Amino acid sequence: MNQSGIVLVLGIRPDVIRASIIIRELRSRLGKSFKLIWSGQHYSDNLKDVFFRELGLSAPEIELGISGANDAELVSSMISELSKVLVEENPAAVVFLGDTNTVTGSIAAAQLNIPIIHIEGCMRSYDWRMPEEKYRTIADHLSDLIYAYIDEYKAQGVAEGIPTENIMVSGNPIVDVLQEYFLSGKLRMTPQNFNELLRDKYRVIDEEFLLMTCHRRENVENNDALQNIFNLAGGSTRKVLFPAGYRTQKMLKEFNISLPDNLVMVDPVGYLELLELMCASKGILTDSGTVVEEAAVLGIPTIQMRTATERPQVYECGASIKFDPFAPCENKALLEKLEKLRGSMWHHPFGDGKASYRIVEDIITRFENSNYRGHQPSKYAPFSTKSFMSEK
Ligand code: UDP
Numbered sequence: 001m002n003q004s005g006i007v008l009v010l011g012i013r014p015d016v017i018r019a020s021i022i023i024r025e026l027r028s029r030l031g032k033s034f035k036l037i038w039s040g041q042h043y044s045d046n047l048k049d050v051f052f053r054e055l056g057l058s059a060p061e062i063e064l065g066i067s068g069a070n071d072a073e074l075v076s077s078m079i080s081e082l083s084k085v086l087v088e089e090n091p092a093a094v095v096f097l098g099d100t101n102t103v104t105g106s107i108a109a110a111q112l113n114i115p116i117i118h119i120e121g122c123m124r125s126y127d128w129r130m131p132e133e134k135y136r137t138i139a140d141h142l143s144d145l146i147y148a149y150i151d152e153y154k155a156q157g158v159a160e161g162i163p164t165e166n167i168m169v170s171g172n173p174i175v176d177v178l179q180e181y182f183l184s185g186k187l188r189m190t191p192q193n194f195n196e197l198l199r200d201k202y203r204v205i206d207e208e209f210l211l212m213t214c215h216r217r218e219n220v221e222n223n224d225a226l227q228n229i230f231n232l233a234g235g236s237t238r239k240v241l242f243p244a245g246y247r248t249q250k251m252l253k254e255f256n257i258s259l260p261d262n263l264v265m266v267d268p269v270g271y272l273e274l275l276e277l278m279c280a281s282k283g284i285l286t287d288s289g290t291v292v293e294e295a296a297v298l299g300i301p302t303i304q305m306r307t308a309t310e311r312p313q314v315y316e317c318g319a320s321i322k323f324d325p326f327a328p329c330e331n332k333a334l335l336e337k338l339e340k341l342r343g344s345m346w347h348h349p350f351g352d353g354k355a356s357y358r359i360v361e362d363i364i365t366r367f368e369n370s371n372y373r374g375h376q377p378s379k380y381a382p383f384s385t386k387s388f389m390s391e392k
Pocket of ligand 1: 270
């Protein structure tokens with residue numbers, strides 16, 4: 001049996017971005033006692049490897065290579081493949097992040113009575129039709145320890161009966177990543193390289209543009225909603241640059257939706273390119289959970305194209321405007337509102353740029369105190385947690 005260590009299980013593009021500092025710090029501080037397990041939900045170069053390269057991370061120690069033609073197959077592959085690895089590795093604790101098929105691996109850890117930690121816990125959209133809402137709720141209620149980004153998320157978990165002492169408020173690691181890589185200048189293009197990219201790839205020369213990302217299943221798998229999203233983009237007088245997920249591209253073909261003349265669609269791009277595009281844009285149309293947070297931190301206004309969101313804070317702080325793809329409104333007025341927001345100031349609530357370090361410090365302290373193996377295999381282990389964010 002191997003030595004008991006900590007394993008972190010991730011599987012999609014935003015996971016590696018958001019957890020990049022956590023991975024780096026856990027690797028450097030725990031050495032061989034830490035392993036990154038990649039589920040394989042995302043596996044292509046431009047949805048996975050490019051982010052490891054750009055963020056200076058070596059490849060995952062373990063690749064599960066899960067597969068399946070639908071969610072049921074993917075989830076069963078996730079549970080059975082992870083279970084084999086957990087039996088082999090016998091970790092002191094398993095860490096999950098977020099709300100995708102990958103976090104259903106928490107069922108494998110629960111079956112083996114291995115302590116479970118959930119980063120990005122207790123977010124809720126209160127739209128039970130979303131697969132993410134079911135997955136994050138399952139992961140939270142199986143977890144022994146939850147890192148919630150803000151006090152509001154913790155309150156949501158407590159309202160569902162999760163003991164307050166099992167939820168630590170950590171801040172949101174995306175703020176740390178943006179500060180450490182992009183705002184510091186470490187991960188930046190030169191203005192000349194960026195202008196060449198705009199000219200050669202997007203046919204943009206000295207003109208202002210909007211950026212769009214759109215991948216959420218509830219939007220792209222519904223003909224009307226997807227058409228309404230492209231009507232919104234087409235209503236702008238500006239060029240709209242659109243790095244499109246593969247599912248979105250497939251559904252556009254299936255529904256026979258034609259692209260508006262002002263829209264330039266490309267395959268998904270790397271993080272550096274996306275951040276440069278984001279910052280140079282007049283505003284962003286997006287249904288991405290991470291992009292609305294990043295834009296709020298970077299001071300770029302967004303139209304969030306979602307019926308329900310687990311991140312209403314971006315509306316509340318004045319960084320984002322709602323567009324419901326299932327109940328379209330006056331597009332022109334909405335686009336004008338977006339443009340007016342550019343340059344206005346808001347205070348984002350996502351944290352101080354130290355969340356990754358808090359999470360790592362806490363995981364390591366518990367690991368060194370062998371607080372995991374003393375774990376009671378009951379629904380809620382008596383961990384002691386406190387809110388760092390409310391300490392200020
Ligand atoms: N992103 C990227 N290239 C792209 C589109 C998005 O690097 O072509 C980044 C984006 O900056 C954010 C993350 O990927 O950090 C968001 O991923 P996605 O929207 O797929 O997931 P969600 O956040 O909605 O779960």
